[in-house]
Amino acid sequence: MIGIISYLVFFTTVASILGIAVLGLNLQWGNTGLFNGGVVASFGAGAYGTLMLGGPAQDGHLGGFGLFYPLALLGGMLAAGVLAWIVGKLTLRLRHDYLAIATFGVAVAFENVMRNATSITGGAQGIRGFERPLRDVLGDGFTYNAVFLAGVLVVLLLVYVFLERLTVSPFGRLLRAIREDETAARSLGKSPDRIRLISFVTGSVIIGLAGGLYGTFYAFVSPQDVLPILTFQIWAMLIVGGAGNTRGALAGAFLIWGAWTFSGWALSRFAPVEAQLYTGSIQFVLIGMVIVGMLLWRPQGLFPERLIVSQPGRNREKTQVEGFT
């Protein structure tokens, strides 16, 4: 029983952290139409930033500033934001598939830098020895994980409220207009380039926050945590849940993370031994099939975007957009 509960706590924590990242991607893609193929770079910047700033002094890599935890987390978000700003400045003029390729490339480069710039990043060993906040008070056991989960849920809620308010605001309307038709938006006096950059950086900061929490949870980050598969997972969550719908994005995070964990368990349990060597690859293929299948059969996701009549502070009228592809 305790085993199940503590597993559920663990599962919910990871799913919620990934959910925060999906919300960040939803701001970029769902609301603004920015095809970020390098989600993991922001995630990694947040994780590495947080652990380097908040960890104890140690040999072998940069960092160990032992900052007060919230500051370290903010620093991780800042790192993700600065990286996104630089990448955005260079690539946001690119559209759609080109932007996707460029950002994917950035993420691969990021992973390589983390792996090879050993004196800064700890190389393949990653950043170790991070002391999780409040550990001296809460210990390392179930209590800690339960409290940590509560903290993650609070952060998730804050991000959710922030994004929901944003969606129904005139700013959200502006993002959607740029997503729908940049030329028309420009002809009505809006500046797409600036707004796209703001959306990209804000989304990346949120993804960086998720990365920071992820690193904190495991008290460890290494190049293995910033592989392209994570980008695909987060995309699958958004596509399955429903791009443009904050709640859908969250639901997608839990569904896909559940399916991922379950498939891993099922493969290890029931697949022939020879196949078990390839569990990761099989899951990779499965997630690709989920994305493709979803795009073919229900491109709007399980929870399609609602047609929002922006009315900040009012009881909002929401009608579902039907049959969009």
Next chain:
Amino acid sequence: MDNAILTLNGVSRSFGDFKAVDDVSLTIREGSITGLIGPNGAGKSTLFNVIAGELSPTGGSVDFLGTNVSRLTPDERFALGLGRTFQIPRPFGRMSVLENVMLAPMDQAGETLLGAVLGKGRIRDQEEAIRKRAFEVLDFLTLRHVADQPAAKISGGQMKLLELARVLMGDPRLILLDEPAAGVNPALTEILIEKIEELNRNGKTFLIIEHDMDFVMRHCDPVIAMAEGQVVFEGTSVEAQSNPILLDAYLGAPLDA
């Protein structure tokens, strides 16, 4: 002319070797409803795109309200009071018709990230005012009953009206309309013209591309005609109706106005 709102000085635009707009110089008077006519492919829409900043000219310059705007982006030009519609409507498809229209006003307090999340009273008041105006515009253009529809789902004619509704919400001083009556039913066209003339009396200047000669001859003055990228006629609508070039090349037969 002393009250020029828009002046084009030798404006050209080529696509490869093809000169879609070829050395066009003209002046639009403030307070006028100027008609721009010409056969298909004459370069009218291309000229609009150059004026609005969507396309950069390959030669010449555009002056709006006495300043050279040739290097400004479309949004910067809109901010100065230069608005336009598109010949082929460009609705924000997955947004409601109401939202399409509410987007247009400039300088909305809630259009910044922080304002959107932190702002309260001011934004709400502004939104209420914008919504009220939006409904007025939608009422007038007979779009009110589709206010909550996704813009991608309304008819082609309604999309043309939506183009107009959006630009009107932005309140520009000079409005470029690219075939506003195409695909709009005749009764509504009449209302449309009335509205244009009313706005015009209140000080707005219009430059209108239109193939409906009846529309142009009755309501536009002066009239400019283009063919093969060049201005081939400039004059009053009365002159236009008796101009041999126009009769021959474009109008086909004399009109009874």
